[in-house]
Amino acid sequence: MSASLNTALLVLAPGVPLLLGVLWSIPRLRRQVGRLTPWAALPALLLALVGRPGEAVELSWLLFGGFLGLTPTSQVFLFFTALIWFAAGIHGRRHLEQGSHCERFCVFWLFTLAGNIALIVALDVALFYTGFALMTFxxxxxIVHDGSERARRAGRVYLVLAVLGEALILAGLILAARATAAPLLPMLGELPQAIAGAPERNVIIACLWLGFGVKAGLPLLHFSLPLAYGAAPVSVAAALAGAMIKAGLLGWLVTLPLGADVFPGWGEAIIVTGLFAAFFGALVGVHQKQPRIVLAYSSISQMGLISVAIGAWMTFPALGPLLATAITIYAFHHALAKAALFLGTDVVRHRTRGFATWLWIGLSIPALALAGLMPSGLIAKGSLKDALAAAEAAPEAWQQLPLLLALAAVGTTALMARHLWLLRLEAAQDDAPSGAWYGWALVTAASLFGILLLPLWGMHGHWPFAAKDLVATVWPVAMGGLLAVIAWRLLRPWPVPPADVLELLTPLPCLAVRAGRAVGVTGPAIRQLLRHLQAMVLAGYQRADHRLGRFTEHLWRRDASLLFALLLAVLALAALHLS
Incomplete structure (x- = not known):
């Protein structure tokens, strides 16, 4: 491909959805923008297929400048991200072209897509963070598209955690940029070495790990995922679970000091957290009663397995090439399979008899892929186990990681069995539009055959052809299926709410009333005390606000010129000092 075409596609990939989102502000163009919106991801998809890594485009007209380009890893991320957005756009055309609030849905869709694509093709920190923030907000x-109470609650929880995550990411990136040679426009490739040598490296790693962990479903920061996946339209849930959750993973890959130094403490912490997420997601997910909530906990579990590989990379930098390939293949495999599973929750509701057998075969393909019985699952899990087994002089506890990953695969199989069973209860309830079938069929075929494209980007995974590898692949699936049958026949699901940890935090006032009643203090007395405390706080706030208001009014009327003169003097002295 020519350099000019590569440059054009690098600009058009995030530029087309961004431009369409801006054109939406012109009322008479909104109908045309709505028709083009499902196709807005096509330039990014074409770039992923024919783009050339290593060639950068400089955006000198931006405030501080900027650079766009591809790396072998980001090209794979761009492919499955663009494909999922394209399939979800076809699936959700009824939201984009007709129905309630379709114009509002269209503009948010375009800006979210633009941010998701921009963060993948960005080479500098400023553009990367701008794209990530645009996508997040x-x-x-x-998420709140339909305006229901359930959607608004999911949106509130999502927004609170999003603000927390963005604050941590911004703090981590500013500290990391300060340690680079060009703090005004640091490149992403410079961050790992800069963080490894920074005095505040532990603070930076903590901020970036937790900040991107909000998007990647890190334990105790995960509870927005089940709520958002359950409340959003199906096409949005597919993009959230397939594409946007991988933005957190990509953030870890491009910012954490992977391979720059040995961080055994952080590596062990990330491994333990990842294993906890893998088993916690499976344990809570099998007790859910809605297919999309089950898939949400499956995403938390699968991202936990990828976190184990991140922790291993922090501990053994020499494993970097193997782990980079394994993580990329696993992300590719999980993204496409999970998007197919989410879109399948719509098509299963179609009233059909002639295609029922083929429909359930199609619904089972991504489920079996996540369990590890399809080519993508075999290569992804085989590559990850090989990379982890390649560590030399590893402690004894490290040798148990393959077994723990196999036990996590038991939980994945149980989750997929639970998901298919719940789908059976929702089958044949209404008619799915034609777009839902096309989008679902596209991403399902990609989850089955897309693995054949990996050599195009220089990714060569491990095929488990040996007998011992096949046995190691089959027995977790068999055990997971057996446990699912036993649970179906003998056990009842626990009443675990979708937000799990959040539900323990929200009823604290009621718990306070119950605790007071247990020690002899009645409920009305506690409520009166709480009202009294609330009145005291409100009165104090009003007094402070009145005093501050009088102070600021006096300042702006009499001393504003003095304040600005003082500010200009300070800035002039700072400029002279820097020069």
Whole structure:
């Protein structure tokens, strides 16, 4: 491909959805923008297929400048991200072209897509963070699209955690940029070495790990995922679970000091957290009663397995090439399979008899892929186990990681069995539009055959052809299926709410009333005390606000010129000092 075409596609990939989102502000163009919106991801998809890594485009007209380009890893991320957005756009055309609030849905869709693509093709920190923030906050409008109380609650929880995550990411990136040679426009490739040598490296790693962990479903920061996946339209849930959750993973890959130094403490902490997420997601997910909530906990579990590989990379930098390939293949495999599973929750509701057998075969393909019985699952899990087994002089506890990953695969199989069973209860309830079938069929075929494209980007996974590898692949699936049958026949699901940890935090006032009643203090007395404390706090706030208001009014009327003169003097002295 020519350099000019590569440059054009690098600009058009995030530029087309961004431009369409801006054109939406012209009322008479909104109908045309709505028709083009499902196709807005096509330039990014074409770039992923024919783009050339290593060639950068400089955006010198931006405030501080900027650079766009591809790396072998980001090209794979761009492919499955663009494909999922394209399939979800076809699936959700009824939201984009007709129905209630379709114009609002359209603009939020375009800006979320633009941010998701921009963060993948960005080479500098400023553009990367801008794209990540645009994607994060624009997605709020998609989650609360239908305006129901359930959607608004999911949106509130999502927004609170999003703000927390963005604050941590921004703090981590500013500290990391300060340690680079060009703090005004640091490149992403410079961050790992800069963080490894920074005095505040532990603070930086903590901020970036937790900040991107909000998007990646890190334990105790995960509870927005089940709520958002359950409340958002199906096409949005597919993009959230397939594409946007991988933005957190990509953030870890491009910012953490992977391979720059040995961080055994952080590596062990990330491994333990990842294993906890893998088993916690499976344990809570099998007790859910809605297919999309089950898939949400499956995403938490699968991202936990990828976190184990991140922790291993922090501990053994020499494993970097193997782990980078394994993580990329696993992300590719999980993204496509999970998007197919979410879109399948719509098509299963179609009233059909002639295609029922083929429909359930199609619904089972991504489920079997996540369990590890399809080519993508075999290569992804085989590559990950090989990379982890390649560590030399590893402690004894490290040798148990393959077994723990196999036990996590038992939980994945149980989750997929639970998901298919719940789908059976929702089958044949209404008619799915034609777009739902096309989008679902596209991403399902990609989850089955897309693995054949990996050599195009230089990714060569491990095929488990040996007998021992096949046995190691089959027995977790068999055990998971057996446990699912036993649970179906003998056990009842626990009443675990979708937000799990959040539900333990919200009823604290009621718990306070019950605790007071247990020690002899009645409920009305506690409520009166709480009202009294609330009145005291409100009165104090009003007094402070009145005093501050009088002070600021006096300042702006009499001393504003003096304040600005003082500020200009300070800035002039700072400029002279820097020069």
């Amino acid at each position: 624009a997605a709020y409008g998609l």
